[in-house]
Amino acid sequence: MKNRKTTLRKIILTGAMFIALISNATNGLNIDPKNDSKKTTFTLNNVKQGNQLIIKDLNGIILYKEQIKNSGNYSKGFDLTSLPDGSYVFELEKDFEIKSFPFTVSSNTVEFSENETTIHKPFVTFKNNYIYVSKLALNNEPLDVKIYYQDGEGLIYSENIKDTKVIEKVYKLALKATGDYKIVLSSNGREYYEYITF
Numbered sequence: 001m002k003n004r005k006t007t008l009r010k011i012i013l014t015g016a017m018f019i020a021l022i023s024n025a026t027n028g029l030n031i032d033p034k035n036d037s038k039k040t041t042f043t044l045n046n047v048k049q050g051n052q053l054i055i056k057d058l059n060g061i062i063l064y065k066e067q068i069k070n071s072g073n074y075s076k077g078f079d080l081t082s083l084p085d086g087s088y089v090f091e092l093e094k095d096f097e098i099k100s101f102p103f104t105v106s107s108n109t110v111e112f113s114e115n116e117t118t119i120h121k122p123f124v125t126f127k128n129n130y131i132y133v134s135k136l137a138l139n140n141e142p143l144d145v146k147i148y149y150q151d152g153e154g155l156i157y158s159e160n161i162k163d164t165k166v167i168e169k170v171y172k173l174a175l176k177a178t179g180d181y182k183i184v185l186s187s188n189g190r191e192y193y194e195y196i197t198f
Helices: 002-025 033-038
Strands: 040-047 052-057 062-067 072-078 086-093 097-106 109-112 117-120 123-127 130-136 143-149 154-161 166-172 180-187 190-197
Touching: 040 086, 123 190, 130 143, 130 180, 143 166, 154 166
Parallel strands: none
Antiparallel strands: 040 072, 052 062, 052 086, 086 097, 097 109, 097 117, 123 130, 130 166, 143 154, 143 180, 180 190
16 A cells, blocks of 8 residues: 555656646747746757657656657757756767766756766667667676567577677577567666567
């Protein structure tokens, strides 16, 4: 019963934060000039159309998500002071990397951290009966690879790759093993999924 109450409180708090953020952050223009001083202008250079901009809390709950519409420079005003006190992160998800910009909100004051990070995403290509997996792991972060056959057999291969900065692996599928495959790649506390049909 206590877990249900805690979960319900978290859902209500998350909903309230989401509504507050969307009502204040979905429009880069502020109609009321009195509130303009509360806005934090978030600027990024060299974005591409289709990149994703996400604001998350430390529990991974997405509070705001936007698909970048134009390539070039991006700038938008957000009223982050409406968020409850705590730690948050802007994430820019590109094709091959995720850039993180952490910030904190305390007593209606927003402060960005100098600890911007970049996570390189794993990349999968498929040609003939070969699966190619590559990832740049500058901090020697491990990559867990799992390949599932979707026709009822489940997991057919698993490997943990570590202690290398450049991961390049090739997996060969048996020519007779046609069907649907799911590849699950885990690294940096994140999971990435690729689906192929052979």
